[in-house]
Amino acid sequence: MQYKSTRNSKLRLDASQVIAQGISTEGGLFVPESLPNVKIDLPRLSNLDYQGLAKEIFKLFLTDFTEEQINHCVKNAYEPEKFGGEPVKLVSLKGDLGSRHILELWHGPTCAFKDMALQVLPHFLTVSLSKSAEKKEAVILVATSGDTGKAALEGFRDVSGTRVLVFYPQAGVSPMQKRQMATQEGGNVGVCAIEGNFDDAQAAVKKIFTDSSIKEVLDKHGFMFSSANSINWGRLLPQIVYYFYAYFQICKADKLTVGNPINVAVPTGNFGNILAAYYAREMGLPIKKLICASNANKVLTDFINTGIYDRRREFYATSSPSMDILISSNLERLLYGLLGENSEVLSNWMEQLSREGHYKVGDDVREKVRELFFGGFCNDSATAQTIRNTWREDNYLADTHTAVALDVYRQYVESSGDSSTPTVVVSTASPYKFVGSVLSALETLESGEEFENILQLESITNTTAPAQLKALQHKPIRFDAVIKASQAAGYVLEALGIGE
Structure with a gap:
């Protein structure tokens, strides 16, 4: 290779x-x-x-x-002591939106999927x-x-x-x-x-x-x-693995026959995580739809729906900051493949993006993108509502980025009517990394001090914050x-x- x-x-x-x-x-x-x-x-x-x-x-x-x-x-x-067992955890939610499986990728040393x-x-x-x-x-x-x-x-x-x-x-x-x-x-x-x-x-x-x-x-x-x-x-390759692993776990949990399809919903900023799912699909993993979830910085949503990538827009600082991105670098890899590896055309698009802030793909590429991907976005208000509803209805505490994916998956079901396909919703961070926003979403007053917020969220949800986050309180800057x-x-x- x-x-x-x-x-x-x-x-x-x-x-x-x-x-x-x-x-x-x-x-x-x-x-x-x-x-x-x-x-x-x-x-x-x-x-x-x-x-x-x-x-x-x-x-x-x-x-x-x-x-x-x-x-x-x-x-x-992937030593078990680094992750508390297997590196990823699958949590199943059953309800009106069909079979949702939260793929928790944040049980490692820094409490995030990276x-x-x-x-x-x-x-x-x-x-x-x-x-x-x-x-x-x-x-x-x-x-x-x-x-x-x-x-x-x-x-x-x-x-x-x-x-x-x-x-x-x-x-x-x-x-x-x-x-x-x-x-x-x-x-x-x-x-x-x-x-x-x-x-x-x-x-x-x-x-x-x-x-x-x-x-x-x-x-x-x-x-x-x-x-x-x-x-x-070398950063992208390891991310392919957990989509295969999640699929096999769903087959066991849902008694799904290996070979039947799933959907994947990914909170997306730089396009790397969902690109890994696309590569898994191209390798033969049965993925029906790649659901690309953006926050208010919805440059990818607009691109998927129009074929126009345009970063000339207002930048929003949101409650899901890891997705606050207007230039999604890894999209270049996807386009290269969809273009039949025409590096000349791609280079011109990337130069136009750098010089003018936008580019437009041809009709054939646009249709390929829309066939593969569903694009949706979720603002801060809807993010908070999703955190609140998921906790009350499913007893599951989601961080702000996971909530974006959950809400855009809901949009996909309402748009497509596809509630029967089991779906992996990628959870990229512990809710305690964004504790102020999560507390606010649960309609609880924030204290303003991060470690007091952690204690408060533990108390009202009866969940436990990762020890490595709590230990930061006493570390010197x-x-x-x-x-x-x-x-x-x-x-x-x-x-x-x-x-x-």
């Missing part, structure tokens, strides 16, 4: 090279040259535990890794560097809307041969997310806030990645850039710098000790 760039179809690199590099030199994203079809193997795969399933899927894509190396990566990433990939990515990268750039130290640059940053910091903390530097929007993450990053331990980590929103932070990181003069300086001092964002194939996006490159060089 080799990989191409979305902006250079002639390129061919091994898995270790694309994981180490993160992004292609011309700014494109790496994609597999083909997707293996495992449809015939579904019955066999359905009997595996999570670690066994991960190994089987990774082997298909990491063909320059030995079996021993893959086993090492999986074992160290742990599913960022616990294994450091091991992928260590193996990759030993094959392709063993004498260089990897500098992991991360732009985060909240969860990726903490998960990357925790995953790469004190990993030999790596440094990890995280940028987040100053007013664009929850208080708990900010505290998680600001108190991060480790000798190889750095965190900095950016004035602006997530798109500003992401643009700054992409600019650094593609700046040849900065690369030369790093190379001179024995460093190389890599990424822990979902632009890195290590990182409080705030800079302009234009200063990000200077921050990186200074943090590495190679600035002028």
Whole structure:
């Protein structure tokens, strides 16, 4: 298995090279040259535990890794003590909306779904560097809307041969997310806030990645850039696994015959999580509809429904901040496949987006997108209502992002009439990471202090907050710098000790 760039179809690199590099030199994203079809193997795969399933899927894509190396990566990433058992948990809700299965992906160290990939990515990268750039130290640059940053910091903390530097929007993450990053331990980590929103932070990181003069300086001092964002194939690949796992668990729970379809509803910002579901579908997993759930920043909803991607709109800071994104980077990978891998046309669209803020796909691509995806959005008021209703009617406590997915799934059922297909609703974070918004949704007055809010939510719901979140109360703040996006490159060089 080799990989191409979305902006250079002639390129061919091994898995270790694309994981180490993160992004292609011309700014494109790496994609597999083909997707293996495992449809015939579904019955066999359905009997595996999570670690066994991960190994089987990774082997298909990491063909320059030995079996021993893959086993090492999986074992160290998905140790039961890190997740309290199997890494994911499926909670079934039965009601008027049909068979809904909440796929909880937040039982790892940072209480967010990014742990599913960022616990294994450091091991992928260590193996990759030993094959392709063993004498260089990897500098992991991360732009985060909240969860990726903490998960990357925790995953790469004190990993030999790596440094990890995280940028987040100053007013664009929850208080708990900010505290998680600001108190991060480790000798190889750095965190900095950016004035602006997530798109500003992401643009700054992409600019650094593609700046040849900065690369030369790093190379001179024995460093190389890599990424822990979902632009890195090593981040995206692990996310494919949990869709297969969820499907097999639903087959067992619903007595569904392997081969019958499910739907998948995903709260979506940067398009990586739902893209992993699309790749699983292309590999033979029976997914009927991919339900793309946005918050008030509904650029993806509008794109799915019109074929026009337009970021020239008001940006909203919402109660689901990890989705507060107007430039969904991973959409590029989907479009590359739907275009028949026409990198020239795709490059023109991406250049137009960068230059003018919008692009329009052709009718054929638009129809393919609408056939695969249902797009809907949910504002803060509807998010709060969904949290409240789900707690009262189903006795299930959802965070703000999960609530967006639940509401857009409701919209899908009302629009399509399809309430009979079992559906995975992806739950991306613990409700305690957004405790103020959840309390407010339950019509309980917030105290204004994050850790008092945690105690209050525990009391009124008889649920228990993750211990790792409660422990943050007594950890010292290590990182409080705030800079302009234009200063990000200077921050990186200074943090590495190679600035002028």
